[in-house]
Amino acid sequence: DAKTTQPPSMDCAEGRAANLPCNHSTISGNEYVYWYRQIHSQGPQYIIHGLKNNETNEMASLIITEDRKSSTLILPHATLRDTAVYYCIVRRSQETSGSRLTFGEGTQLTVNP
């Protein structure tokens, strides 16, 4: 699976948008971009994933560049409960291939009051 690069930490003011970047310059055409987060002492939580197009759900938006070498996770109105480590993961899409998630160090997002 392609390696991802994320900043180790970011801060965001409560109520503002949090934009978390991720570089995945070696991503291949059959690999999705997944985002998970881990709130302290809990299990990783799925947020969103995408292949080429931008995606939005009730938690976040995912913006993937046209060349697919980077992406940004957007939390539109961050709350204190969004403080967590955010992981950007590249994962193969084929049904028949391995489907493990390869976690890096992630980005520690701290939402401040």
Next chain:
Amino acid sequence: EAGVTQFPSHSVIEKGQTVTLRCDPISGHDNLYWYRRVMGKEIKFLLHFVKESKQDESGMPNNRFLAERTGGTYSTLKVQPAELEDSGVYFCASSQFRNTEAFFGQGTRLTVV
């Protein structure tokens, strides 16, 4: 709908003893994964079941670890004999298909003393 359930939430055992961790996946999810995070390290993949079959066990650290999923429902991960370096948090996850999002349990914190 119940999420992924892991038992126990915490376990403290002495070096050389045996511990068995249990994971109940989301009902209907054929894919079950084990991951772990040891102190100061990243979350690492251990193995992947599809129903009762081991699809990928390349992440299992050594033969002291035995995972089973009899009947394709819940899974157990046994560590025998436990060593100090086995201390960490063990996560279980499940997904409906191999290439769909995986949902994680809250983890079992294992401490070997």
